[in-house]
Amino acid sequence: MGETTDEITDEAIAAAEGAEAAEGEAGTRAPTARQAPGEVPRPTGIGPLGWLRWGWRQLTTMRTALILLFLVALGAVPSSIFPQRDQAPEKVAKYVEDHKTLAPWLDRFSLFDVFSAPWFAAIYILLFVSLAGCVVPRAVKHYRSMRARPPAAPRNLGRLPQSASYETDDAPEDVLAEARRVLRGRRFRVDVSGGAASAEKGYLGETGNLLFHLALLALLFALGLGNLFGYRGNILLTEGKSFANSLSQYDDFKPGRAFGGDDLSPFSITLDDFTATYETKGDKRGQATDFHAKIRYRNSPGAKEKSWDLRLNHPLKVGGAKLYLLGHGYAPVFTVRDGKGNIAFQDAVPFLPMEPRNLTSEGVIKAPDAEPEQLAFYAILWPTAMASEDRKQIVSAFPGPIRPVVTISSFKGDIGLDSGTPQSVYKLEGVGKTLQPVKDGQKLLEPGESFKLPGNAGTITFDGLREYTTMSVNRDPGRLPALVAAVLAVLGVATSFMVRRRRVWVRASAGKGGRTVVEVGGLTLGNPTSEFDDIVTALRGPGHEAPEAEPAPENEPQNEPETAETEAEAGPAGHDPDTEPKE
Template identity: 80%
Template sequence: MSDIKDIETGTEAPAARQAPEEVPRPRGIGPLGWLRWGWRQLTTMRTALILLFLVALGAVPGSALPQRGQAPEKVAAYLSDHKTLGPLFDKLSLFDVFAAPWFAAIYILLFVSLAGCVIPRAVKHYQSMRARPPAAPRNLGRLPQSVSYETDAAPEDVLAEARKVLRGRRFRVDVSDGSAAAEKGYLGETGNLVFHLALLGLLFALGAGNMFGYRGSVLLTEGKTFANSLGQYDDFTPGRLFDDGDLAPFTIGLDDFKAKYEMQGDKRGQATSFDAWIHYRDKPSGKDQKYDLRINHPLKVGGTKVYLLGHGYAPKFTVKDAKGNVAFQDTVPFLAMEPRNLTSEGVIKVPDAEPDQLAFYAILWPTAVASEDGKQIVSAFPGALRPVITLSSFKGDLGLDSGTPQSVYKLEGIGKTLQPIKGGEKLLEPGETFKLPGDAGSITFDGMSEYVTMSVNHDPGRIPALVAAVLAVLGVATSFLVRRRRVWVRASAGKGGRTVVEVGGLTLGNPTSEFDDIVTALRGPDAPAGDDASQGEAGPDGGAGAEPEHDGAEQKKNGAAQKDGAEPEKDGTEPEQDGSEPEQNGSEAEPGADRGSGSATEPKE
């Protein structure tokens, strides 16, 4: 067999038909390559838009569900009412969305994505602004806007005039190789970049405000003073990098609160104004200053803003124990049970009473009247026109010494450590006293006071966020209003010692009338009729606007032939025009049509 193979050497298959040798498999891109690929995917605009959508989507539960930072009592109520969904939502941090790890991850990825996308674009944009305008294309007639005409001026003079005209219109101009290249409109791209950079600044400012700021709520009764310290806040939410030393040492005192209501008509009882007259000091050694704290008119003090949130009633009570000693004398804030007429409830805890501790559950009707059936008391108006309080009395152990925190608006241990006093229910008006059965003590309804709830916010990123938002609006408006425009002017020697001038324009979006104004300025106001611009096809004597002249005899001959039903004779030549062959710019043009700018011109005579 080997001899036969040696003899039949010409029968070997061609190299193209031979089985290819085994090619080694390509190696993977490696860890560095995967990191580079991941970075490229993260810094695309598509990824940034997806992350921005996820941020908006993640904020939905923060608006639909109660949040621990604003309403912890509503979160507890939701958990007790929804035994299945509540714990699940709690594990997903849906009751504290804006502090959840998954929301922070999306937020940080969005920040990195925008930074990696916008910063390189800003560098390239700066480089392109410093670079020379692009050179003129070979065929200016193919541009969306183009004009060609002839003039007696020398090419150098035409280009010098073009430089002057274009610079007068704030174009960046570069003249070289017999042509002038001009460009402007970078402000539109600058506005686009300013918008994205401002969005980055806005995210950074919001993040800085959440990290270094704080927010708290305060209930302040008439005649009392609030000092800006942690122990005086009813609710306090600090930033992650907040320090106790960041609290400004200001104080606020509530002198008086007035609420005005509609007295008649269908809107009777509707509030018309709230005025909290306060005095404050920005520091302990400062002077007292007066301020009318109203809705949407916050007080600015110590780098914070103090907002008026709400109000309520705080009746004043005096409680004596079984020994006749005054065990309690103070105002007690009541919480509104229904907002229309401010029927409110509250509890009075007297841990210093002896020998048994005392407690009272009370309901306040600011303007007490009998119901329609006459079986119960209701409030007919939110103002305190005829305040009435009903009391339920208790004695025993309040459980305050156990160390377990309790709500000031709720009695704990009723029926266990705290027992109701038989016959301890009573209706009181201001100035009346109720002596408890069994000589357990007494309680006096001294009168009415009011309280306000205030929100104290310190956000160091507020001003930077406002500046970033304004820049973002200005940037996006500029990006829509300003468009990139380029103009080229080429001047070359033509026949008869004249100069052929070609002008081309390119605008991002639809063409503008600015190109026609530039052409008019280049030609001058006193351009002779023989130098009419040709937009589309151009001829030396008038270009596109000129009608070709036909021989009169030939027209009559063609007309006679058409009457006899025959085709007109052709001699193989096109109708002659005055002058040489027309210049071509890519396609045929109808006489009088402005093919470069899209407008129609009348035929030139």
């Protein structure tokens, strides 16, 4: 938030700021709208209504808005220090584990859910009200001042930061008519009365400023819109499999507060192929350079199927939602036959990476249908298996599947799925209790190899390797409004920086010998610009140079202050004397 910034005088800034200038004398009065809280008269014995009004005025002061804005910033800081539940619940759990005394207190102050904390809501709601309470009346005032007549000319134009004076043979009325024409031509609003023309322009600055503040309000609205009506969820899709947009298909789903479950659009996607490309040479060997997911999708069950190349930074828009590629991993395919020779399990099993660099991954295979006893396996996959340097272990030397190898540890007994308690698909439960390791049940397998479990308990075959992707699906109806609001905010703030309100007055009066004395005065918020000189030149007509370096004194006698003013103006054009280092 920044208004026009300038060097001229605080009063002048304040005058426009408060939109008071229209009534003030040449805009040199102090503002009343933006007084500091301390200067607002404290109500004494004015009853509850008076107190309310006083409180409202306090809330809508710029200082309060600034303080609230600072509090929002300050309040956001803990979210970067402490883990947040909505981003990384597992980290919060670990933090709570590690900090037994501190964590409950942090939790009491919602420091693990900063952005849904009551105190954070309190700050931004107050900020919202404060902004609204300050911007809306200001917009109304601005509208009025845009329609009001430009302020009447001050008595002594020579006292203004920019001024000039000359004599002419034209009649005063003609001078003023010419002034009106010139200023109108420069898109000033002009009002001629009482022997003087008043002109004002640059309302766009304040308009931009207001636009900026209103856009901020709109941005807050858009954020809320997305939070209320949107949803986001994560899915895991293995090559060759499909996903239909329904709640049961999500691994993790976060609806907005006002989101109804049947609002999910009925699109479906199929992952045909996923390719990860890695750097193969040099010291960056193994660094991923590209991820490609070839998918087919339908916007609705009956719609035509289309294909899409899903990449990072290249999401798919489907059925009002957006689909993003998040991550990837390996899903080895296993076939488990039970003791009777029947196929008890056959599928690709997503494994979780144990280390990000070379994607050594682990996972479990559960075959509850195996008879006579249920079978389960814990497996580790090395995409590119190699002996470690001490030749005692296997390590993965590359994230790509150059030489995939899995080791299998077998278990039999009760997996625990029949009890109905939900289980993680990445973990075995009840190991050592209901589930017993099979003696000599470890084996290293390459693709296509099988392992016959001791005691004729069954067989497991490592059929091959597929890849899976994790994807995020979300819908955020506030997305576009937020973008529009943000762009408007930038436009607004840029305009308010660049456009300054400026006023020009021209007074023509009869002088000695039938000549007309013309006085011109200018007031610009910010540094005086050469625009004023251009206007004076235009007013004097051809043949007269603008009063530049040595102006008025040669042409006609002037009073002292006037001369001083014009001399102060006489910096080289385009160069700002203000920034000259001076002592």
